[in-house]
Amino acid sequence: MRLLGADDVREKLGSKLVPERSKSMAEVSKSMAEVSMCSPGRRPREVGLLGGGIIGGGWAARFLLNGVDVRLYDPAPGAVERMQETLSSARRAYRRLTQVPLPAEGALTVVTSVADAVEGVDLVQESASERLELKQRLLVAASQAAAPETLICSSTSGFRPSLLQAGVDHPERLLVAHPFNPVYLLPLVELCGGRSTTPEVLGRAAEIYRTVGMHPLVVRKEVDGFVANRMQEALWREALWLVHDDVATVEEVDDAVRYSFGLRRAVVGPFRMGGGGAAMRMFLEKWRPELTSPWTKLTDAPQYTDAFIDKLAEQTDARAEKLTAAELEENRDNALVAVLRGLRSEGYGAGETLARWEKGLLDRIPQLTDGSGPLRIATVEIPADWIDIHGHVNQGRYLELCGMGTRSLFSWIGMDAVYRSRYGSYYTRETHLSHLRELYAGERVQVLTQVLGADDKCLHIFHVLTCEGEERPAATGEQMLIHVDAASRHSGPVQGKVRERVLKLARLHADLPRPRRAGASIGLH
């Protein structure tokens, strides 16, 4: 059992140390190796957003939480307040999404003109309503005020970029960058260039979106609706027919999707099957009859009659579960986070994107304090998925919290990739946890880590977990770590500069009060 510091993770992700017995981890390692071959990518300093609705607010949240400054232009009444609500939702979601420390939030500047929004920024993102004339007007204004090299991207769901390039200054830097709601959680961004867009511009845009945790996909041809929305629309149209013809209610259609192929679609796309082209040929042959004599209502879309709209609205009101839009969004975000975390554990699909983003964040962790007091990590919010089937924070999660303290310690003593490959690292040998009060989802916990003693091989540490605003600890964790030599794989002395830092920290902490529970054994009194 080994605890790693940020540098160790960096090393690990690019190495072959992943246990060979775990196929899925080997998968993770493979994708990580691919990623680490890419250049790390420069995060933009500032972006300009035109429009702050559902999509624009989602962009604002993704950029701000990734440490990018945002200039927002949206003249609609209440737009800034709604954007702040989206930002709150995104903050909550990110606290559950990752325990890797996020960068300091970017600064939000609300401006009153397009020119103000685009001045000096690296990228402009237009997310106005889907009205061609409105978008054209905003994009032209942006192109006139922005520097010639500033990227100008439209979030349009369907308009071809060539339509949007009409009248734009330097149209070669304009492209469609179409995201998916919630923008701060779903990783796909479809990049589609118009007649004037240069490949270099598409590459630059892809690099920027990657730095904020997204998966850019370049669309090969200009078509209305790009790739994903065309498939979504086909599905949506058939869903409407099913309700129209009383085959199922809106609730039943939803259940049919999310209990069946919806689960698969988070994991594998429609074409994904093993066995290569031969398997594809067999599959096509198998389903030939259904394609030539289709089940779907091919030839028409259902008419939006008043009666049909009433039916959809009434069935929606009749659902068993009544939720406001905000409640549904919160539940949806929680579930999406749980799905993303699950996929990350397998290194699959969107889980790869998440792992890559976390790796990027780890590369940017700032250096820590002087060691005169206990080491302190960023406050951790208890995620909902730490609650087990019994309704409690699983005991093991207390250890995860202690592990975060250990990682900050490793960072402080400079146990980095070079040290680890040359000399070795610390393994946890023993842990003594004391539970003093229960923790609940949503509570915010501070972890303080103190060195009780250190010698050639051993490092004796103590973690205190306290809920924000409380004095009495919620739990304590005492641990003995042993230094293991990289070559012999047996215990051996800590060396070089890390040894100096460990002993220095032990000396600095020697004057701190010794925790009351340190050194205790378990037994009946």
Added chain:
Amino acid sequence: MRLLGADDVREKLGSKLVPERSKSMAEVSKSMAEVSMCSPGRRPREVGLLGGGIIGGGWAARFLLNGVDVRLYDPAPGAVERMQETLSSARRAYRRLTQVPLPAEGALTVVTSVADAVEGVDLVQESASERLELKQRLLVAASQAAAPETLICSSTSGFRPSLLQAGVDHPERLLVAHPFNPVYLLPLVELCGGRSTTPEVLGRAAEIYRTVGMHPLVVRKEVDGFVANRMQEALWREALWLVHDDVATVEEVDDAVRYSFGLRRAVVGPFRMGGGGAAMRMFLEKWRPELTSPWTKLTDAPQYTDAFIDKLAEQTDARAEKLTAAELEENRDNALVAVLRGLRSEGYGAGETLARWEKGLLDRIPQLTDGSGPLRIATVEIPADWIDIHGHVNQGRYLELCGMGTRSLFSWIGMDAVYRSRYGSYYTRETHLSHLRELYAGERVQVLTQVLGADDKCLHIFHVLTCEGEERPAATGEQMLIHVDAASRHSGPVQGKVRERVLKLARLHADLPRPRRAGASIGLH
């Protein structure tokens, strides 16, 4: 911090004790309360399967792993071997899917005639190829040999049940029960009755599928393709057009789905939005232009020309990730399990179905041994999602393993729902873990739990975790539990019959050798 036994979980799931601060847990509780109002449902004793291909093999796995005996008829060469492979995949998936002990596997009987397959079974499941005449012949033969009340279900992806009722004896008990691949993981089963099917039969079938962890959905009208496949087909057709027209490759289409709306579809269906009918009306209005002037290729399906089939096969062969069908299936299953576990933590969608199934399994845990040796739980396989970002089994998972030992102890001392509501229960106060060797994904671990001492309030226990086939422990866990009074919520004496059982177990275990590491404290030597 509280550890619960199986009975406690039963109580908990139907109670209001779920912490109010955790919205998503309140959700779980709500859905659980609904479920517990249903009758628990009788698991079938034996089912007869006609056809053991991908779907039939998946049915076999789901039934066998839920403790149901299976009679299988499939005359195709190699059918039984392929079914055994599917069963192996399902066993692996279930070990990762839940840590709740599964019932003893059902017995598999391979038979050589339809009549043999259906004799004496509760339900017949036909999963032959999608050829109407073949299905009709099998179903008629089954109906003639089966008892008149035996349910006869077809797994057909598209044929209307009335077509399948032609010539069938007692056609009122025939229905379509259409599952999704992999049948042992995806919970949806669409139930569709024909002209002769009675509602009572649909209800009986739904109850049986629920007992094996599925979500039955009754289709309101007989239509080709039922509900989910019609939507899948619409999406598939549009995906084919995108490749046909060179907008994207098969790999890009897959990525477009799984990085965007595919993630949403595991969580919310196409109609799911908060805010009721009013929100639905707004949504319909917003997307009116796209529906009336569609992005999709409405009017036709792409022709299966040789050139188009070649293109699909070649793009499939050109994918970056080369996987055999078996490798892809294993990765897919691992990722699906991770998604299902994630959704369960939020009580959302298919996660509700999983939680309900686990509750049913908990209701059926058999009673344990005489207490003359350490308590022993079923061997646990280390799931891949226990491996953290650093490539190790997270330290907290060791505590989960200890928790399983504690639960078996609670079961032994009879700490049930009645006791807990009347008197109270044990809370974990302290834990001392010692890590003696690393654990890897796929390793099988035994947990032995021993009582070191017990008095009025305290229970001192010791867990030894050993990898299968090894003598030396991989880890040990020492814990002190304290009895907390139900009324006062403070520590108080254990009472009644549970007190007798605790003290009896302590006496029985007093003669066992005391573990070497018991009572140790942590410190530099």
